[in-house]
Amino acid sequence: MNGKKKKTKLLTVAAALLLSVAVSACGGAPSTGNEAAPADPQPQKRDPVTLTFLYNGYSKELVDELKSKIETKFPHIKLNVMMEAKGATLEDVIGSGTELDAVARTAGGVFQAMKFQVMTDLTPYIEKSKFDLNRFAPGVLESIKSYSPKGEILFMPYELNNTTLVYNKSIFDKFGVPYPKDGMTWTQIYDLTKQISRMEGGTKYKGIKLNALNMIYRNQLGLTFIDPKTFAPTVNTEQWKKYVETMTSFYTIPNNEPASDDDVNFFNRQTLAMRVGPSPLDLLPAAVEKGLDWDVVTLPHFDGMKGVGSQMNAPFFSMVPTSKHKEEVFEVLAYLVSDEIQAANSRKGRVSVLRSEQVMAEFGKDLPILQGKNIKAFTAEKIAKPIVSTYYDGGARSRMSQVVDRLVGGPDDLNTALRKAEEDIKKQIADDPIK
Secondary structure: OOOHHHHHHHHHHHHHHHHHHHHOOOOOOOOOOOOOOOOOHOOOOOEEEEEEEEOOOOOOHHHHHHHHHHHHHHEEEEEEEEEEEOOOHHHHHHHOOOOOOOOEHHHHHHHHHHOOOOOOOHHHHHHHHHHHHHOOOHHHHHHHHHHOOOOOOOEEEEEEEEOOEEHHHHHHHHHHHOOOOOOOOHHHOOOOOOOHOOOOOEEEEEEEEEEEHHHHHHHOOEEEEEHHHHHHHEOOOHHHHHHHHHHHHHHHHHHHHOOHHHHHHHOOOEEEEEEEEEEOOOOOOHHOOOOOOEEEEEOOOOOOOOOOOOOOOOOOEEEEEOOHHHHHHHHHHHHHHHHHHHHHHHHHOOOOEEHHHHHHHHOOOOHHOOOOOHHHHHOOOOOOOOOOOOOOHHHHHHHHHHHHHHOOOOOOOOHHHHHHHHHHHHHHHHHHHOO
């Protein structure tokens, strides 16, 4: 009798335990927090795709680096990389029937990209992916939209190539002239140039070299080249006269005449005191090995415009409208402006397109030549207000950059040079009507 009772009691306990487990499995009992966590869902397998990117103006080292990072980030994507060269230009590649997915070009290449229609409005992809445009640094988004009459986002900027003034400290020391400083006006830089420029011991020491193409293309005053409504040239104006007069006045200083080898004078011969233009970081290591003692300050400004740099100068990526893999292309373009990529770029001395203070704080950490230098000069200036660009701006800007050459040691006075530029631009427009 006692054996039967004991057996019955054990069966009852077992049944109760089974019932408890069943209820718990149905969610009828509170969790104790000790249950094993459910396994993470497996990422959805994606079909492999190959994207063809055509690069212009990018070093092979950078292209290979980006290819590796992209393919690591997106295992289903393989990049077929093409580099523009003689016989393999954008026009050649398009003419051959090659199916492109994206093009990557330097800032000046945006007008050719317009001409050959290899840019797609990224707005739908931005909205679909909830890409946060507020991550861009001030002035970047406005500058991107200035290239479209509809305010479209036709490309993704990769980095900012801000204009700065780099100087040779040894030359200033040699002649007892104070170094340039951040926030100086063009008038103050003119005075420094006069103090430096001279013949000494049979050597000509020149004060300054301005990158005319860069200074005209990205002018600080926001001067237009073409009226976006009428397509009439707007280069023969009092504002342009003021700007060009300022730029060319430096070359009227004795012993500061421009020369085609002025970059050699700065980096190799080290007889040029100041150089104004895009980032020189690729050229500095070799020059430092040859003894260059350098530093950098912000781009000089016009009166009343302190803190305003040049207009945006940014290499970019654009999506080709005929791509069959637009979603994947946008994923890649968005990744290129991620904090991860931009921070890595920043450490190598490439100015980020993002407003992130954390990314900006990384600037130059991987470059020994930047240690102890005034590196904030590369990032301090605000992007100047962009102008509305047109299909014809590429030719107009190139033509205007030649005005300096016509004025300095050439046959023209300022009024004649601007009038000839205006006439040439009119002819360019007439010879290439918008279809």
